[in-house]
Amino acid sequence: MSDSSATRSTLRVTPPQLKELRALKIIVIHPDDADGMQLTQQLQRIGCQVQAFWPPVQILPTGIDIVFMAVRPDTIGLRFEWIQSEDAPTVIAVVTYENPTIIDAVLALGAQAVLPSPVRSFGLLTALVLARETHKENRSLTRRLRKVEAKLLGARHLSEAKTILMKTHNVSESQAYDLIRDQAMSKRTTIEDVAAAIVHASEVLSLGRR
Structure with a gap:
């Protein structure tokens, strides 16, 4: 050419x-x-x-x-x-x-x-x-940041929810996770949503005891 x-x-x-x-x-x-x-x-x-x-x-x-x-x-x-x-x-x-x-x-x-x-x-x-x-x-970049923030929040809720179940049900960490996972499967929702609901319910109950 x-x-x-x-x-x-x-x-x-x-x-x-x-x-x-x-x-x-x-x-x-x-x-x-x-x-x-x-x-x-x-x-x-x-x-x-x-x-x-x-x-x-x-x-x-x-x-x-x-x-x-x-x-x-x-x-x-x-x-x-x-x-x-x-x-x-x-x-x-x-x-x-x-x-x-x-x-x-x-x-x-x-x-x-x-x-x-x-x-x-x-x-x-x-x-x-x-x-x-x-x-x-x-x-x-804003959308990616929100996804990262949501993922971090979900991980925090999952960690808190496992701790709550371990204390209230006297189970191990893996058993607490299995309970959350089973609940998510039965309700056809995500593990993160179930964990957030557990954390929220715990906070509500804590306020009621004050």
Whole structure:
């Protein structure tokens, strides 16, 4: 293959992150000025599905993937419940200038990227893709952390439940485990759920004896 053919082949390769852009639902929360129009038009040229809102909305339409938010003095004091939700969208802050107050506001938004204003076509695509990938990675790490926490909690409950049964039924550790396992099988649930129920019941009974 010639060098020119290899170059053309390389140029035709599209990262999967770019291929998904047309499926993304994006909201632009920005004043309806030249900068806001430029941002909306550039996103539409990329192929994204875009809706523009101003003033800022407290409730987002369903299924939104990315929010471009203008960070301005008149929006700094606003708090948005959707930012705290478990399935919160990727946030990209649009800033006109930098100072400690603006930076604090960007951090409060949990923004994954910052886009300087006035908006230019150069850098928008990169900010969009990088912010999206960072957001997905953060959500993946959060899910993995919750699984680890749940596993550790389950192990703690199992250990406590075995100790409770060993004391109350005068059995060995292996026998206590067998009791928990048999109960889980009969109720068609997990060992961890049975262990948590035993621990909870023990705590309730302990409170009743006080």
